[in-house]
Amino acid sequence: MVEQIDLTQVNWARAQFALTAMYHWIFVPLTLGLSFLVAFFESIYVRTGNEEWKRLTKFWMTLFGINFAIGVATGIILEFQFGTNWSNYSWMVGDIFGAPLAVEGIFAFFLEATFFAVMFFGWNRVSKGFHLFSTWMVAFGSNLSALWILVANGWMQFPTGMKFNLDTARFEMQNFWEVLFSPVAISKFTHATSSGFLLASLFVVGISCWYLLNERHQTMAKRSIIVAAVFGLLSATYVIFTGDEAAYTVAQKQPMKLAAMEGLYVGQESAPLVAAGLINSAKLPGDNMDPFALEVKIPGLLSLLANRDPGSFVPGINDLVFGNQEQRVIGAAERIEKGKIALELLRTYKDARKSGDQAGAEAAQQAFAGYKDHLGYGYLNSPSEAVPPVGLTFYAFHIMVITGSIFPLVLLLILYFQIKGNLASHRWLLYLGILCVPLGYVSSQAGWVLAEVGRQPWAIYGLLPVTVANSNLTTGAVLTTFMIFLAIFTLLLVAEISIMAKQINIGPEEN
Amino acid sequence: MKVGRKLWAIIFIKLFIMFAILKVFFFPDYLQTNFTNDEERAAHVFKNITRLSQNK
Structure with missing residues (x-):
């Protein structure tokens, strides 16, 4: 066992996880939102019987397919890392994460995968109605997959519905519904998915603006803009409400993160x-x-x-x-003292069990219950270690909010001029529409940087710092896999952008 | 459909790299590999989480 914590190794493991998660999140929000937009387009086609809408649907479905194909399974790498780089954490949360991830695998993934095949390969093979049903199921399945992952992440931000088993060193789920309906999990799900809807709307609007600028596929572009701008505006409104709710839950459950982000x-x-x-x-x-x-x-x-x-x-x-006695705020300094008592009681309990002292073990277990909420603080050496990186948390929050505030205004203007019929003559607005695509990704990534960096130093908020959650590996091993991922991800990103750009350039006729 | 073939190729190569190379050679499950049963794994994790001092 490595007796001393190698911070360089922990930080490389964190960097590797961040790299993978950020790369994964390039694909996920577009999948979440574009699946619904494709379902809207196809619904209009089925309702009107107009072949132009079918052509339009198939075009956006192709871009959805490219994004899905290149992004698929990138999330599995995160699970590889749990087992290798974060083995203490994996062991401790296995019972909590097992349930939501199993539900995700059984229901959501199979729902998504089954209907995905019909959606892509079922044109002219199944009825129009069943094809449309499949497209909607892909949209719901994708978003249902996201629910379970976000529930798991929500639990890391606000651990609830569980107890710590002193014999197995595991957090065990006591109440599935408390985990599923935790306020943090709900606000995470609603905010992350609606931000995906907004990003996908910006993607469709941005590409359509590019067509209008180049005077190509104008009918398709205008129709796409109407649907995507309306969906984007509704999503942006929802993002604002869910963002407000997310900030409120952060203030209530993670006050240190709120203080850092401001x-x-x-x-x-x-x-x-x-x-x-x-x-x-x-x-x-x-x-x-x-x-x-x-x-x-x-x-x-x-x-x-x-x-x-x-x-x-x-x-x-x-x-x-x-600490602030006047306002009844318990400081990290006091919590560290209590956390160290919790750790000492853990050791006492284990020693008593080992020596067969049942009464001593029970006494330690009962005493531990009074200090368990401070357990993680026992690992900190100084109170200031409880503070996340303030600069990064602050800037991530403000980049997300400032860019996020621009999107509804741009979408509103684009929709207004499109309805008026003179959008194509406002070239500056078309350029702005295109610019909003990369800005949408920046905003979306900033949201996750805020969520994860703001949670530091914790892997599980208040209970397990990242320095204890990791495995006893060498820095070299983690650094090697980091570099491998960096190379693979860069290649895949280049493939994504080049295939996507080529398909956009070809346009709908060739599909 | 050319793009379809290209995407299938990317998917298969990617899955091969992930599961046949990365998972096998670079990402062994630490606790599964180094310990034979759950008792040993629990004892190892317990030892890790109760260690007294951390050198930072």
């Missing part, structure tokens, strides 16, 4: 929201430096966002690190 060091009542700012990277918890080199604030908005009350108190990083 760069809030000193908690206050009527806390302002930093709309934009430049973080002072030299700032540390507890010092007197200004956390910002520059900031634009909106008074009271953070309190409203966090607690639904514009006058309420929002704890800052300093409060959460050092």
